[in-house]
Amino acid sequence: CANSSPVHENFVNCMSPSFNPYTKSFEIIFTAESPLYSDLLQSSPQNLRWVNSTTSNNPLLIIAPFHESEIQAAVLCSKKQGVQVRVRSGGHDYEGLSYLCQTPFIIIDLRNFRAVEIDIADESAWVQSGATLGELYYAIGRKSRVHGFPAGICPTVGIGGHFSGGGFGTLLRKYGLAADNVVDAFLIDVNGRILDRKAMGEDLFWAIRGGGGASFGVILSWKIKLVKVPPIVTVFTVSKTIEQGATELVHRWQYIADKLHEDLFIRIIVQNVGAGTRTNPKTIQASFNSLFLGGIDRLIPLMNQNFPELGLKAADCTQMTWIESTLYTAGFPRGSPLEVLLNKTQLYEAIFKAKSDYITEPIPEDGLRGIWQRFLEEELVYLIMDPYGGRMNDILESETPFPHRKGNLYNMQYMVKWRVNGVREANKHVHWIRMLYRYMTPYASKSPRSAYFNYRDLDLGRNKDVNTSYLEACVWGMKYFKGNFKRLVQVKSKIDPGNFFRNEQSIPSIHE
Numbered sequence: 001c002a003n004s005s006p007v008h009e010n011f012v013n014c015m016s017p018s019f020n021p022y023t024k025s026f027e028i029i030f031t032a033e034s035p036l037y038s039d040l041l042q043s044s045p046q047n048l049r050w051v052n053s054t055t056s057n058n059p060l061l062i063i064a065p066f067h068e069s070e071i072q073a074a075v076l077c078s079k080k081q082g083v084q085v086r087v088r089s090g091g092h093d094y095e096g097l098s099y100l101c102q103t104p105f106i107i108i109d110l111r112n113f114r115a116v117e118i119d120i121a122d123e124s125a126w127v128q129s130g131a132t133l134g135e136l137y138y139a140i141g142r143k144s145r146v147h148g149f150p151a152g153i154c155p156t157v158g159i160g161g162h163f164s165g166g167g168f169g170t171l172l173r174k175y176g177l178a179a180d181n182v183v184d185a186f187l188i189d190v191n192g193r194i195l196d197r198k199a200m201g202e203d204l205f206w207a208i209r210g211g212g213g214a215s216f217g218v219i220l221s222w223k224i225k226l227v228k229v230p231p232i233v234t235v236f237t238v239s240k241t242i243e244q245g246a247t248e249l250v251h252r253w254q255y256i257a258d259k260l261h262e263d264l265f266i267r268i269i270v271q272n273v274g275a276g277t278r279t280n281p282k283t284i285q286a287s288f289n290s291l292f293l294g295g296i297d298r299l300i301p302l303m304n305q306n307f308p309e310l311g312l313k314a315a316d317c318t319q320m321t322w323i324e325s326t327l328y329t330a331g332f333p334r335g336s337p338l339e340v341l342l343n344k345t346q347l348y349e350a351i352f353k354a355k356s357d358y359i360t361e362p363i364p365e366d367g368l369r370g371i372w373q374r375f376l377e378e379e380l381v382y383l384i385m386d387p388y389g390g391r392m393n394d395i396l397e398s399e400t401p402f403p404h405r406k407g408n409l410y411n412m413q414y415m416v417k418w419r420v421n422g423v424r425e426a427n428k429h430v431h432w433i434r435m436l437y438r439y440m441t442p443y444a445s446k447s448p449r450s451a452y453f454n455y456r457d458l459d460l461g462r463n464k465d466v467n468t469s470y471l472e473a474c475v476w477g478m479k480y481f482k483g484n485f486k487r488l489v490q491v492k493s494k495i496d497p498g499n500f501f502r503n504e505q506s507i508p509s510i511h512e
């Protein structure tokens with residue numbers, strides 16, 4: 001049999017008592033010899049830097065279960081065989097931690113767990129971890145014009161990683177994070193038990209809403225509160241180059257973006273544009289990209305009062321439904337059918353490295369100019385500035401593991417992309433972004449310099465092995481979770497004392 005290897009046979013023997021009578025092992029367990037293995041391995045990774053990566057071993061097996069009992073069996077059999085597990089939902093992890101590992105491992109791929117059940121009467125939904133944000137938004141949009149959900153902007157992002165790491169998008173200022181709007185969940189723990197909120201207890205339920213799922217088990221599904229959106233919302237994008245006053249506008253934005261009415265979200269995307277020729281010189285462009293929960297008639301006076309410098313006119317704005325706005329913000333051309341939200345094609349697939357910061361004090365114009373200057377040295381660079389404030393200020397730092405609440409003006413994400421996958425290219429661009437990060441030190445949050453867990457960055461530190469100590473893990477853990485890190489370690493130590501669910505940035509399990 002082409003599929004046979006000792007590990008494969010052991011898994012088939014170990015797992016098959018849990019299969020339902022109609023499941024065949026070759027439909028859910030894939031070895032490197034299976035014709036579908038490499039398609040499966042490479043179908044969801046978002047960061048192409050890790051495709052065909054030589055820095056890790058490939059998984060011994062990819063297990064793509066259809067039924068919960070098969071996941072339970074995969075966890076228990078991996079424990080028995082002494083192989084590590086990586087759980088993958090949407091595969092968007094920036095550092096590829098859902099499908100890369102240095103030691104023998106299997107992937108549990110949740111691609112078949114993608115059901116979304118909307119209950120409009122209850123204003124809630126159950127969504128499985130393997131679904132994408134696009135599938136969730138689509139299902140909501142099909143049922144209601146006045147409900148939405150506050151989660152990320154890219155429709156191919158997976159629910160499993162996104163919700164368990166926080167998750168924010170254009171509704172953040174009104175409703176907070178995706179994780180803030182989760183009311184129940186089902187998780188399979190290290191002993192193969194299926195636990196809902198009541199059975200897992202409030203500590204573990206707290207931990208999986210921002211502390212990252214990968215440390216705690218396999219999260220199967222989430223119950224979420226839908227949020228109210230008006231039948232008509234307004235979007236706009238106004239782009240300005242340095243020559244058109246971008247620096248002054250970005251500078252001014254920092255003073256107002258987190259204080260605006262919570263119905264108004266204006267993010268900035270900065271990139272370099274121009275071909276570098278005499279007629280089309282290279283320059284920096286800042287795009288002010290906005291969602292307003294209301295009509296143009298209410299938006300224009302708000303903008304005139306708070307951000308007149310941008311000079312927003314009604315003609316710059318478009319009214320639409322909330323679900324249409326998810327397409328707009330994701331960058332689909334106007335008039336695209338809602339079904340594009342269901343596309344598995346990765347809109348933003350690229351080779352990249354990203355880093356993040358939280359900004360608590362406005363950066364002076366000179367500081368911004370220093371960023372622009374560095375941007376002009378590179379080709380494909382992006383700065384994404386997402387304003388906080390509003391609802392984010394009302395939620396205590398300790399309410400979920402995600403601590404970046406009151407006091408943060410905005411989240412800043414730096415990203416550099418390149419075209420040719422290779423070590424030399426990677427080193428060059430990674431060096432550049434590390435230099436930019438160093439340059440940003442005086443302007444970023446301090447003690448700790450904090451970062452967003454879902455913008456995974458292994459430069460912040462990594463666990464050395466299964467016995468990583470609390471102090472060693474604090475190096476990266478405090479940056480993502482601040483004062484919540486200690487509680488995450490306590491929860492982890494209780495639920496998974498043997499540290500079975502682990503990766504380079506998983507919460508360590510500590511024993512006194």
Ligand code: FDA
Nearest residue numbers: 089090091092093098152153158160161162168213214219
């Ligand atoms: P993936 O499957 O790679 O998992 C990420 C991590 O979660 C891994 O450690 C994995 O093991 C673990 N995990 C996944 N499913 C699990 C499960 N069911 N149980 C336990 N552990 C599980 N973020 C944001 O807040 N707002 C945004 O707008 C965007 N936009 C965006 C665009 C693009 C193009 C990318 C690549 C990423 C983003 N993100 C984002 C970041 C995104 O939220 C983050 O990468 C998520 O972790 C991705 O979740 P996936 O399930 O897709 O990743």
